[in-house]
Amino acid sequence: MLCSIGWQGRGYSPEFTENMNAIVHGRLRADPQTPVVFTVMADSICGPCPSRRGMGCTADDRIGRLDRRHAAALGIRSGQRMTWAEAQARAAARLQPEDLGRICNGCQWLDLGLCQTALAKLQQTG
Numbered sequence: 518m519l520c521s522i523g524w525q526g527r528g529y530s531p532e533f534t535e536n537m538n539a540i541v542h543g544r545l546r547a548d549p550q551t552p553v554v555f556t557v558m559a560d561s562i563c564g565p566c567p568s569r570r571g572m573g574c575t576a577d578d579r580i581g582r583l584d585r586r587h588a589a590a591l592g593i594r595s596g597q598r599m600t601w602a603e604a605q606a607r608a609a610a611r612l613q614p615e616d617l618g619r620i621c622n623g624c625q626w627l628d629l630g631l632c633q634t635a636l637a638k639l640q641q642t643g
């Protein structure tokens with residue numbers, strides 16, 4: 518959820534970036550009523566990621582820690598469904614941009630500040 522809110526086109530490979538652009542720009546941002554399902558397994562975003570191995574990931578330990586912190590902060594359980602609009606509203610209501618320093622600790626994109634800026638903008642625009 519948070520990574521899609523903050524997405525600015527920097528991915529793990531050209532194929533990953535193309536797929537993430539199609540999901541985030543082509544579906545979520547194009548129609549906020551798009552239904553989404555959250556999962557702890559590899560998902561449609563992970564499909565072409567060079568780190569994906571089947572339904573898992575070569576960085577399972579680190580990604581698992583990030584997933585668990587995000588899920589706890591957002592009150593999300595695996596298998597939960599909602600619209601993208603509801604997901605954005607949940608993130609805006611439950612988190613402050615500075616919270617990402619804690620829950621995203623270990624992510625290579627954290628220090629760029631893109632995700633904190635995107636969350637702040639979401640809160641300003643509602």
Ligand code: SF4
Nearest residue numbers: 519520621624627632
């Ligand atoms: S800093 Fe990393 S883990 Fe946190 S929302 Fe951004 S991309 Fe996702």
